[in-house]
Amino acid sequence: MIKTILRLAETHPLTWRLRDDHQPVWLDEYQNKNGYVGARKALSMEQDDVVTLVKNSGLKGRGGAGFSTGLKWSLMPKDSDMNIRYLLCNADEMEPGTYKDRLLMEQLPHLLVEGMLIAAFALKAYRGYIFLRGEYIEASTNLRRAIVEATEAGWLGKNILGNGFAFELIVHTGAGRYICGEETALINSLEGRRANPRSKPPFPASAGAWGKPTCVNNVETLCNVPAILEHGVDWYRSITAGKSNDAGTKLMGFSGRVKNPGLWELPFGITAREILEDFAGGMRDNLTLKAWQPGGASTDFLTRDHLDFQMDFENIEKAGSRLGTALAMAVDNNINMVSLTRNLEEFFARESCGWCTPCRDGLPWSVKLLRALENNKGQPGDIEILEELCRFLGPGKTFCAHAPGAVEPLQSAIKYFRPEFEAGISVEYFGNTRAIAGVQSNLFKMC
Ligand SMILES: Cc1cc2nc3c(=O)[nH]c(=O)nc-3n(C[C@H](O)[C@H](O)[C@H](O)COP(=O)(O)O)c2cc1C
Ligand code: SF4
Secondary structure, X not given: OOOOOOXXXXXXXXXXXXXXXXXXXXXXXXXXXXXXXXXXXXXXXXXXXXXXXXXXXXXXXXXXXXXXXXXXXXXOOOOOOOOOOEEEEEEOOOOOOOOHHHHHHHHOHHHHHHHHHHHHHHHOOOEEEEEEOOOOHHHHHHHHHHHHHHHHOOXXXXXXXXXXXXXXXXXXXXXXXXXXXXXXXXXXHHOOOOOOOOOOOOOOOOOOHHHOOEEEEEHHHHHHHHHHHHHOHHHHHHOOOOOOOOOOEEXXXXXXXXXOOEEEEEEOOOEHHHHHHHHOOOEOOOOOEEEEEOOOOOOOOEEHHHOOOEOOHHHHHHHOOOOOOOEEEEEEOOOXXXXXXXXXXXXXXHHOOOOOHHHHHHHHHHHHHHHHHHOOOEXXXXXXXXXXXXXXXXXXXXXXXXXXXXXXXXXXXXXXXXXXXXXXXXXXXXXXXXXXXXXXXXXXXXX
16 A cells, blocks of 8 residues: 655655646745745854754755755854855656656746755855756756745845845756766856866865865755754654654656656654555555665665664664665666676776776776676686675775776675576586686686
């Protein structure tokens, strides 16, 4: 039985304003539904107090890494002569299977404008950019209209609410590269440079866009801020009290061959099984769930045995994966894990920016081996090479987190479904298996 949700401001701070006809909520309606109340409150406070409030709320970034938003804000320099600062909204959203930010931007554009206004005030940023995935045409149109409405109403521009604070907001559409979502590549792209990640340090908080202090936050992260200002820290933490160490709600979903694919605003702490069965309606056409990725293509596969883990940053890590974007993908029993993994690695290899060797050469190599296994032309030792590649491309071995994310599905597919990979080794090689494997692993050590 698929659950229907009654969306209330107290329980669904992100989505309660959504219209049943899926049309965007424009300024008048947004204001009638308590829009900009949080911004009004923020602008009556000291800027540092807004940072402290967001820190105390426990809000964590929704872009994938789950870093404390208030802590990130507090890392911006305090000195007053660095008065040019930028707030960048990461709206690149190219993670396969993820479409949460799109919903917010298309249907609730003022929620993002309000979230950015509050963040900019707290950070003393005079200009904000929404770095938007180029294909999100409707989001672009709706955000631009919302910015015009907000400017005419005095929510953007000079001397907002007579407070002396000024903030302008610009929509910048990207040309469509996955790596533009990495925050320093995003900054390079915004500046008109090639979208390669930058070395850290310096971190964007000290030297970001055009060398100035910069804060990059995800769309959903920023959309959480108005309600925190409006209802306070205790309310925000109470949403998940006793169920999860993470505060607030999250857009979560399931795609794949489920009966009712979609996304819902749910409290952290709900189990993956509840989302799959109660909201997504379970698997369709008598298929069974074989594996699932909790939060996008760059997260480790889990199995049916992990469905009772709670969906939050800590628990999904305990299960052996990452919460990521929390938009889960279901893999059914008809899908071959080698083909699926090859497909994913092909995407990641194509989207590598090519800056560092392990990622530039390692990902295409993995695709080559996976394609051979997929066509039953694999050689003994290929699986071991793939495992070695996963280690060589793991955390800390490459210039940015693209490669470690890319090998998460590969390492976990081999871990849980090794016989499917072994089945791809050509029978021609049996009989001389040990000798060939030995030669290959020596070759690999020389590379
Ligand atoms: C390859 C790669 C792609 C990323 N893509 C996105 C993205 O599309 N959207 C996003 O918000 N964060 C993305 N991130 C994470 C950002 O680098 C950054 O951590 C995030 O925007 C910070 O916002 P938050 O603190 O609000 O989560 C990506 C990271 C990597 C390594
Ligand atoms: S890990 Fe990949 S995407 Fe990141 S800098 Fe290196 S080549 Fe570029």
